[in-house]
Amino acid sequence: MAQEVEMEVVRPAEGEIFDIELDEDFLRRNRELSEKNRQILDSNDCTAIDVLGSVGAGKTSLIKLLVRKLKSKHRIAVVAGDLTTELDAARIVEEGVEVIQINTGKECHLDANLLKKAMEKLDLQKVDVLFIENVGNLICPTDFPLGSHHRIVVVSVTEGPHTVVKHPFIFEDASILVISKVDLCQAMGFGPQTLREDALRINPKLRVVETNCVTGEGVDQVVALLQL
Numbered sequence: 001m002a003q004e005v006e007m008e009v010v011r012p013a014e015g016e017i018f019d020i021e022l023d024e025d026f027l028r029r030n031r032e033l034s035e036k037n038r039q040i041l042d043s044n045d046c047t048a049i050d051v052l053g054s055v056g057a058g059k060t061s062l063i064k065l066l067v068r069k070l071k072s073k074h075r076i077a078v079v080a081g082d083l084t085t086e087l088d089a090a091r092i093v094e095e096g097v098e099v100i101q102i103n104t105g106k107e108c109h110l111d112a113n114l115l116k117k118a119m120e121k122l123d124l125q126k127v128d129v130l131f132i133e134n135v136g137n138l139i140c141p142t143d144f145p146l147g148s149h150h151r152i153v154v155v156s157v158t159e160g161p162h163t164v165v166k167h168p169f170i171f172e173d174a175s176i177l178v179i180s181k182v183d184l185c186q187a188m189g190f191g192p193q194t195l196r197e198d199a200l201r202i203n204p205k206l207r208v209v210e211t212n213c214v215t216g217e218g219v220d221q222v223v224a225l226l227q228l
C-alpha cells in the first residue's frame with residue numbers, strides 16, 4: 001500500500017479532463033465506432049481478442065503461441081499495432097496466418113477507427129478468431145475500446161512489482177491477466193503473487209494465468225479461458 005506522505009499533488013478533480021487530447025466528443029466517437037466494429041465482428045461470427053501490455057511484456061510471444069495452438073481448429077488473423085516497425089507482424093507471419101500491420105505513427109494506442117480500417121483489409125467471413133496486438137502501452141488503451149470480445153493484459157515479472165498498481169484502469173475492463181516470464185521470478189526477487197493480488201483488488205472478476213512462453217506453460221489455460 002502507498003504510504004501517506006505530505007506533498008503537493010496535481011490531479012484532476014472528479015470529472016475534470018486534464019489531457020487536452022482526450023476531448024469527450026472524441027471518446028464518444030471512438031465508442032460508437034467500437035460498437036460498430038463489434039456488430040461487424042458478430043455478424044461474421046468472428047471473436048476478437050485485444051492484447052495489451054507494455055513494450056517487452058510478451059504480447060507477441062503470447063499471440064504466437066496462441067496462434068500455434070489454435071490454427072488447426074480455427075481460421076485466424078492478426079492485427080498488429082506498432083508506432084513504426086513491422087517487427088512483431090513479421091514474427092507472427094511465421095506462423096502462417098494473415099497479419100495486417102497498422103503503423104500508428106505517433107499514436108500510442110490503437111483506436112476503433114484504426115481497427116475498422118484493418119478489418120476492411122480482411123475477409124472476415126473467413127476469419128473465426130482475430131487477435132489484435134495493441135501498441136505497447138498500459139495507459140490510453142483504457143479509453144479506446146476497439147469492439148473486441150476479450151481484453152487480455154500481459155504483465156511480465158521483469159517489469160517489476162508495481163506495473164499493476166501503477167496502471168489500475170486498464171485492469172477494470174480486462175477479462176484476463178497474463179503474468180508472463182514467471183521463469184524469471186527468482187532473478188527478479190519477487191513472485192507473481194503481488195501482481196495477482198493487486199489486479200484482483202482492482203477487478204475481482206479478472207482471470208489470472210501465469211505463463212512462460214519459452215516452455216509454453218500456461219498457454220492452454222489462456223485458450224480455455226477464451227473458450228476457443
Ligand code: MG
Nearest residue numbers: 059060088133
Ligand atoms: Mg510485441
Ligand code: ZN
Nearest residue numbers: 107108109140
Ligand atoms: Zn495513446
